[in-house]
Every structure is written in structure tokens, then in C-alpha cells.
Amino acid sequence: MCYNLYKQLSVFDRHEDLTVVCTDINTFNKLSQYKMDCQIEVYKPVLFKNVEETLQIYLSNTEYGSTSNLSPSYTMYQFLKHDAFYQMLLKHDHVCLIDSDMIIFEDFVDELFYWIDNQRKFKVIDTPAYLAFKYYLQIKIGVNLEQPESLYRWIGKKQLINGGLMYANNRCYSTLNHIQNYCKLFIPHFGQLNNIDENIVTEYFGRSVLHSMDNTFAITDHINLINNVGVKYTPEQVLKLKPMTFHPTFEADKIQFIKDCNQWFVE
Ligand SMILES: [Mn+2]
Numbered sequence: 001m002c003y004n005l006y007k008q009l010s011v012f013d014r015h016e017d018l019t020v021v022c023t024d025i026n027t028f029n030k031l032s033q034y035k036m037d038c039q040i041e042v043y044k045p046v047l048f049k050n051v052e053e054t055l056q057i058y059l060s061n062t063e064y065g066s067t068s069n070l071s072p073s074y075t076m077y078q079f080l081k082h083d084a085f086y087q088m089l090l091k092h093d094h095v096c097l098i099d100s101d102m103i104i105f106e107d108f109v110d111e112l113f114y115w116i117d118n119q120r121k122f123k124v125i126d127t128p129a130y131l132a133f134k135y136y137l138q139i140k141i142g143v144n145l146e147q148p149e150s151l152y153r154w155i156g157k158k159q160l161i162n163g164g165l166m167y168a169n170n171r172c173y174s175t176l177n178h179i180q181n182y183c184k185l186f187i188p189h190f191g192q193l194n195n196i197d198e199n200i201v202t203e204y205f206g207r208s209v210l211h212s213m214d215n216t217f218a219i220t221d222h223i224n225l226i227n228n229v230g231v232k233y234t235p236e237q238v239l240k241l242k243p244m245t246f247h248p249t250f251e252a253d254k255i256q257f258i259k260d261c262n263q264w265f266v267e
Pocket of ligand 1: 100
């Protein structure tokens with residue numbers, strides 16, 4: 001899937017901009033055999049440095065099932081990608097995190113910048129963080145940020161941040177601060193199931209005026225389309241709607257879905 005993402009990006013000559021972050025050495029070794037013209041790294045904790053031992057328990061589980069189904073390891077990968085996102089931002093002005101299951105139909109980068117600039121004109125606060133998220137309807141899990149040990153409860157369909165495509169710009173110092181802050185909130189939730197990261201990040205930005213949603217920008221549907229709970233697109237519908245990228249969440253067979261969208265370029 002990751003190699004296919006690389007192949008999709010190479011159609012627009014964006015493949016060299018890709019950095020692949022592997023959570024274990026086996027994956028790194030396997031991907032290195034593909035001779036990709038981009039950076040491939042093994043994840044090293046920075047924001048989660050002081051809980052490295054706990055991380056190793058989950059990172060050693062590299063089975064396919066652990067990365068695709070609900071498992072504590074799956075949840076961990078969701079947390080870790082925010083640390084990888086943060087680390088990339090220390091090295092680059094612009095960073096776009098892309099899940100490896102993303103379908104890329106078009107070069108969306110200029111379009112993304114255009115819409116962020118457009119939304120900036122309507123922000124009331126002086127220094128918004130340069131973070132853009134894709135929102136989708138998902139079953140929200142009640143997480144208590146003060147008492148993480150309290151029970152997770154189902155709240156119902158809510159607009160949540162999706163972690164599949166995230167943008168950040170390091171021009172504004174508060175961008176880094178916000179990622180540091182919400183990553184701290186992840187730690188007591190290690191080992192849980194579900195996309196807890198999305199619930200925590202949504203909760204974090206929805207909380208106070210200081211880090212309200214005014215600090216973030218929304219990625220539009222035409223740049224990144226995603227299924228909602230209860231609304232699942234077929235490949236035919238996606239091809240008709242022509243989004244620049246599509247994130248096939250809730251799909252059992254993602255490879256088949258990508259093939260049906262004519263975007264599978266791996267033998
Ligand atoms: Mn995904």
C-alpha cells in the first residue's frame with residue numbers, strides 16, 4: 001500500500017517529497033528493497049521519548065491484522081503518526097501527513113494552500129496555528145482528558161478530525177505547541193482500542209477559546225473525500241465526484257477498492 005502511494009505520487013512528480021516513516025525495522029528493510037526515490041526512516045520517539053518502553057510492546061506487533069483491525073497496536077500507530085508529523089515539522093516548513101491507504105487522483109498541494117489562505121482571511125484570532133484537518137462524521141467516543149482512566153462511552157455521530165490527511169506549517173510557533181500539547185494527552189490512553197487520537201485531538205481543539213477550532217483550518221471535500229459513518233462511497237461514485245484524493249476508511253478490502261478506482265500501480 002505504501003509503495004503504491006509512492007507510485008501514485010510519482011505520477012505528479014511529488015514522490016521525492018515523500019518521507020516514509022516505518023514503525024519497525026522489518027518494514028523498513030522490506031520497503032528499502034523497492035528502491036524508492038524518497039526518504040525512508042524508522043520511527044524514533046521524540047514526543048513519546050519518556051514512554052519508549054511502553055511503545056516497544058506495541059511496536060513489536062507487525063502483523064497485518066494489527067495494523068488494519070481494532071487492536072491496541074493499531075491505536076498506537078495512530079498516536080505515533082502525530083509524533084512523526086511533529087518531527088517532520090521541525091525539519092520542513094510545510095508538512096502533509098498522508099495515510100498509506102490514501103488514493104491520490106491529482107496533485108492537491110497548491111489547491112490545499114489556496115483554500116487554507118482563503119479561510120485565513122476569515123479567522124478572527126491574530127495568530128491561528130497552521131494546522132489543517134479533514135473532518136468527518138464518526139461515532140464519537142467520550143474521552144475525559146482530566147481523568148483518562150474513566151470509562152470510554154459512545155456518544156453518537158459527531159464531526160471528528162480524521163487523521164488520514166493532516167497539514168501543518170511551522171511559520172507559526174503555536175503549531176508545534178499544539179501538537180506537543182495534544183500528544184501529551186495521548187499517553188494515558190495507550191493500549192486502548194479505536195481511533196482515540198481523533199477523539200482526543202477533536203476534543204482538544206474544541207475545548208477552550210485558546211485552542212478553539214479557530215486555530216485550525218478545514219480541508220475541503222474536493223481535496224480529500226472520506227466516507228462518513230453511514231455514508232460509504234462506491235468506487236464508481238468516487239470516480240464521478242472526482243475528488244483530488246480519497247480516503248477509503250471503513251473498507252474491508254482497501255486494495256480492491258484502490259484497484260476499482262484505477263489507482264493500483266503495483267504488480
Ligand atoms: Mn487510513
